[in-house]
Amino acid sequence: MTQAYYLLRYIRAGLVLVCISLAQLVSIPVIAAVDNSANGQSKGVRVYTYSKPDGTMAFSDTPPSEGHFMVRWYDCYACQVDSDINWQTLALHQHPFRDSIIRAAKLHQLEPALIRAVIHAESNFDVNAVSRSGAMGLMQLMPVTAAEVGVSNAFDGASNILGGSAYLAKMLRRFDGRLDHALAAYNAGPGNVEKYRGIPPFKETRTYIKRVKLLLHRYRAQSS
Template sequence: MIKILLLCGLSVFSVYSWAQSSKPHFVAKPSNKSVLGSSVKSSSSKPALTAPSQVYHYQNADGVVVFSDRPPETGHYQVRIYDCYACKPNSNINWQSIPLYTQQYKDHIRLAARTYQLETALIRAVIHAESSFKASAISKTGAQGLMQLMPATARELGVTDAFKPSENIQAGSRYLAQLLQRFDGDITLACAAYNAGASRVEQYQGVPPFAETKAYVERVNILLQRYRKT
């Protein structure tokens, strides 16, 4: 029998819900375009329960599966991100100075850029915003790998292993290129669709008025401008 140990206040229900969720998860990016509408605020007066921004998943020496906000001192583990890395509206990260990942997966990114006629800087900005370059990242909605592909989307794109950097980057870049074509080359709208869904972008005729999407779009744009200079 496999035992599960939950640390840092994570409930069995929250882990089960996270594992079972099929909500699409994609990213967004900003530019000079205005954002339509205002952020939607919850009408609930109850304080929202918060989970760690990322959770470490591993098996301890006794064979117990552990979910914790701290990595193990030794051994292998997976990083499970509970929120889109660049989507948290009240993030205290300085996106103008946060270190960039300029060398990681260079060959894979260059190949994807050539294949789908994308800027390497844009691919890096999206990967940075999605997973902070963690190939084993899993979101609370089940999105996987560097470019946070949902399992259904990964299958549609022919991915057999979403945690394999070469496959993930190729598939994520292909999807991003499709969104750029759909939105006439508008990077802002394509990235907003990557985060919130293309139908939402079309519904609002611009970046959807969701706080997380707007934050994501702004931060991807900052990262894009910075990666273009490297």
């Protein structure tokens, strides 16, 4: 991408993410810390967000020494193998981004239920979600992938859905319509699917596929 959204710096203790410019990001509220793990949020890496004196937003694996901050979980929502979420009864999001999902589904010849299931699995419909690896927004687009599908602002919900759907459709074509393979490629990269000649032996990826398909089944049932 021509404009960097952030600077990633890995340190021994964990990940530190510092925004280059707050103006390049959508607004993220800074409030007193709230642990969302008890409210259906996956238990992932704990990341603290807070405003620096110069107005930029900082992301760190340790809380600031003073001031207000917000705790966020930056792992793929459906990838946590030890998640205690009940995926059979988890509340669905049938209405958010309805028009954008329908538009993307028609454009890329995908089921709206599949797009909604992937959004749910990737970010739980958090338009501001950022992963440890740098994936952004609703469908968790990596910067390279966002550039590939023509998304200049991955934190814009409609743009993210169009780009993520384009990439998902590309993976389905690449793997001859095999959904499991396409989802594995979306999660772990198409190179790994080709390397292992099928679903990679990664627990997170296999868990992700299982949960996306369960969500797809449930969204199909609700829309029928």
